[in-house]
Amino acid sequence: MRETAVRMLREEQDRDLSDFGLHFDVYFLESSLYEDGQVESTAAALRESGKVYDLDGAVWLRTTEYGDQKDRVMIKSDGSPTYFLPDVAYHMGKWGRGFHQAINVQGADHHGTVARVQAGVQALGLPEGYPEYVLHQMxxxxxxxxxxxxxxxxxxxxxxxxxxxxxxxxxxxxxxxxxxxxxxxxxxxxxxxxxxxxxxxxx
Incomplete structure (x- = not known):
């Protein structure tokens, strides 16, 4: 049921974007990042970088070292990742595919994501300011x-x-x-x- 719903929604999105004159060469389902082990390997790499620590049963990323206002939970106490960890995994994969300039176009309600994702990829050796963001108002x-x-x-x-x-x-x-x-x-x-x-x- 879930796979059918996702497929139908994707078809509708592709149709609307095509009518609008936009085409995406590649798109990722977030679930694929888990299925391919990219989220797990990214979490392990961040652990090895020394930029994470354990507190209150959760795993935290030292985002303050990269300009964030406070450190952020990367893996919750129940073992599930917070939403920015797969974003970090995605952008590490994008960099690995040769896209050394990336511009994310997102809604302004995602402003809190910027510092966390950039901190995550910097902790893994990517340059400051990657990826870039353009935030749209609603x-x-x-x-x-x-x-x-x-x-x-x-x-x-x-x-x-x-x-x-x-x-x-x-x-x-x-x-x-x-x-x-x-x-x-x-x-x-x-x-x-x-x-x-x-x-x-x-x-």
Whole structure:
């Protein structure tokens, strides 16, 4: 069931991205990093680096040595890794594949990840500032002057694919480019559908 759901979601994502004009040559499922043993080997390498310590049953990474505000839990007391450890494993693999410049485009709600991942890869010998990050603010969709809340129960959610179908690919791309990544974007559906010069697309 899980594999079927993941496959269907990936197909939908690929279809939407293709319609938008984007194509990814390679993508990773996080689960593959566990299946291939990359997360486990990364944890072992960090242990060997001397940059981790045990406290209260958990394994901590000395991220403060690389500019973080406090050290971070790498492996919880129940033995499960925190979310940044597979990120470190992924980027070590990316570096090993020859990608010595990497730019991660993520939502601004992932800002806490930056220092942890960069500290992790530095502890394993990669240069400071790898990978680079571009953090995007969230997009708010409005209709009739009100925010469209993402509520399945109310039936008011709108997917990226539905957005492109409703207003068109070119208009969608234009609206997303109207703000810098660190600027808040209000995607006004009524304005996007307007055929007059009120719509910035036609100015």
């Amino acid at each position: 997009v708010r969709v409005e209709r009739d002057g009100k925010e469209v809340k993402l509520s399945k129960r109310a039936g008011s959610n709108i997917t990226f694919g539905e957005l492109m179908t409703k207003v068109g690919v070119d208009v969608t791309r234009y609206f997303f480019q109207m703000r810098k990544p660190d600027g808040h974007l209000v995607f006004d559906l009524d304005l996007a559908l307007d055929q007059s010069d009120k719509n910035p697309v036609y100015k």
